[in-house]
Amino acid sequence: xxxxxxxxxxxxxxxxxxxxxxxxxxxxxxxxxxxxxxxxxxxxxxxxxxxxxxxxxxxxxxxxxxxxxxxxxxxxxxxxxxxxxxxxxxxxxxxxxxxxxxxxxxxxxxxxxxxxxxxxxxxxxxxxxxxxxxxxxxxxxxxxxxxxxxxxxxxxxxxxxxxxxxxxxxxxxxxxxxxxxxxxxxxxxxxxxxxxxxxxxxxxxxxxxxxxxxxxxxxxxxxxxxxxxxxxxxxxxxxxxxxxxxxxxxxxxxxxxxxxxxxxxxxxxxxxxxxxxxxxxxxxxxxxxxxxxxxxxxxxxxxxxxxxxxxxxxxxxxxxxxxxxxxxxxxxxxxxxxxxxxxxxxxxxxxxxxxxxxx
Numbered sequence: 001x002x003x004x005x006x007x008x009x010x011x012x013x014x015x016x017x018x019x020x021x022x023x024x025x026x027x028x029x030x031x032x033x034x035x036x037x038x039x040x041x042x043x044x045x046x047x048x049x050x051x052x053x054x055x056x057x058x059x060x061x062x063x064x065x066x067x068x069x070x071x072x073x074x075x076x077x078x079x080x081x082x083x084x085x086x087x088x089x090x091x092x093x094x095x096x097x098x099x100x101x102x103x104x105x106x107x108x109x110x111x112x113x114x115x116x117x118x119x120x121x122x123x124x125x126x127x128x129x130x131x132x133x134x135x136x137x138x139x140x141x142x143x144x145x146x147x148x149x150x151x152x153x154x155x156x157x158x159x160x161x162x163x164x165x166x167x168x169x170x171x172x173x174x175x176x177x178x179x180x181x182x183x184x185x186x187x188x189x190x191x192x193x194x195x196x197x198x199x200x201x202x203x204x205x206x207x208x209x210x211x212x213x214x215x216x217x218x219x220x221x222x223x224x225x226x227x228x229x230x231x232x233x234x235x236x237x238x239x240x241x242x243x244x245x246x247x248x249x250x251x252x253x254x255x256x257x258x259x260x261x262x263x264x265x266x267x268x269x270x271x272x273x274x275x276x277x278x279x280x281x282x283x284x285x286x287x288x289x290x291x292x293x294x295x296x297x298x299x300x301x302x303x304x305x306x307x308x309x310x311x312x313x314x315x316x317x318x319x320x321x322x323x324x325x326x327x328x329x330x331x332x333x334x335x336x337x338x339x340x341x342x343x344x345x346x347x348x349x350x351x352x353x354x355x356x357x358x359x
Contacts, residue, residue, distance in 0.1 A: 045211040056329045061313045062183050063256035063265055064284045069176045070257065071283045076172055080165040087158040219340035224322055229339070230298045231320055238351050239303025241277035246270070246317045246325045249334050254327045259283075264327045264334060266315050270305055273317060274350050277303075281350045285315035292348035304349050308342035318347070 197205070223229065235243060246269055255263035260272050267285040274281045282288050288305055289312035295304065300318050308314040316326035319336065326341070327334045 045208050048208055049212055049215075057309060057313055059256070059330060060266065060285075061311060062179070064267065064286055064313055066176070066179050066183060067257055067265070067267065067284045068287065069172065069179060073169070073172045073176060076165065076169045080162070080169050083158065083162040083165050087162050090158050216338055216341050220322065220338040223340045223344075228297045229300065229322055231300075231322075233299060233301035235302035235320075236351050238274075238277040238279050239301065242273040242279075242303045242350070243317065243319050243325070245276045246273040246334075247319065247336075249273075250325065250336065252334050254330055254332050254334070256330065266327045269325075269327045269334060270315050270317050274303075279351050286312045288312075288315055288348060288350075289345065292350055293352035295347050295349045295352070297344070297347055300347055301349075303351070304347050306339060306347050307345045309345060310343075312345055314342055316341075 200208070249260070249264060249269060252260075253263045254265060256265050257268070258264050259268040264272065267283060267288060270285075270288065271281055271283050282291050285307060289307045292305070300306075302318055302320045304318045306316050306318055306324055308316070314326075316324035316337070316339075318339065319325050322339050323336050324339050324341070325334065325336055328337065328341070
């Protein structure tokens with residue numbers, strides 16, 4: 001069995017999908033032996049490939065959702081940490097101010113007598129100095145009281161913000177834990193998919209892999225002959241850096257949620273490449289499609305991102321001459337592929353100038 005086909009067998013157990021979809025995909029096929037053509041339960045190569053591709057899409061969709069949640073969690077943790085540090089600083093300042101105010105109050109109390117301030121002023125050797133001291137002490141007391149009141153209000157605001165941030169973080173953690181549990185549960189059920197593929201003969205696996213390759217080649221030929229691609233546009237400086245980084249990752253494994261340097265998922269590769277080029281972009285393929293400027297395919301230049309499937313669940317980087325570099329799917333490695341490896345949704349340009357920008 002070829003290395004590619006062995007990967008095909010092994011990767012199915014690593015993908016994520018809904019339990020219903022997995023059951024529907026497996027129901028017609030027994031896990032013990034592949035039915036021969038014409039036998040009950042026989043499925044065509046087209047049907048098998050459709051089922052497998054759906055599993056991969058569901059896996060990537062779940063991974064991208066998980067990545068988006070992780071991104072929100074990182075921002076929320078940073079905000080919570082900032083608030084808690086600010087709160088600690090305010091409380092320390094408040095404690096020091098209250099201590100100083102208390103000392104001032106004790107000094108004022110210890111220096112007081114039953115003689116009225118007016119009589120003390122008359123008996124003082126230096127009435128002007130006594131008057132100045134009393135004024136200064138009173139002014140200090142008033143300023144200290146104002147400081148304590150102001151810091152107390154600041155402490156309350158900071159505490160409210162910290163409590164709100166912690167509540168939001170708890171909500172996000174709960175969501176992320178639920179997503180991870182769902183993803184892990186589904187992967188466990190996909191052992192049945194591995195059994196399905198293992199039940200196929202080497203000849204059937206070879207035919208399935210060849211069927212997939214032929215489909216990609218046909219789609220690529222149609223795209224190229226349609227004139228939709230044009231390689232006249234040269235990459236920008238940052239685009240060239242992003243391409244150089246992405247191509248250097250060829251051969252490293254796909255791993256859901258990974259951003260390098262040892263492994264990547266599809267959007268982990270594209271986002272890290274552009275970050276290394278000095279132009280950070282959103283983390284997930286959906287965010288990249290939604291937030292980056294869209295361009296027509298005929299305007300593609302190296303460094304641009306090609307987004308796939310109606311829900312924008314996969315992304316690759318264009319490198320020129322009808323090729324993209326991509327982290328394809330679980331069990332495979334980063335590689336150069338035809339741009340038409342998947343159904344194209346559209347393309348975006350990370351370093352396009354914002355509207356209204358002047359050169």
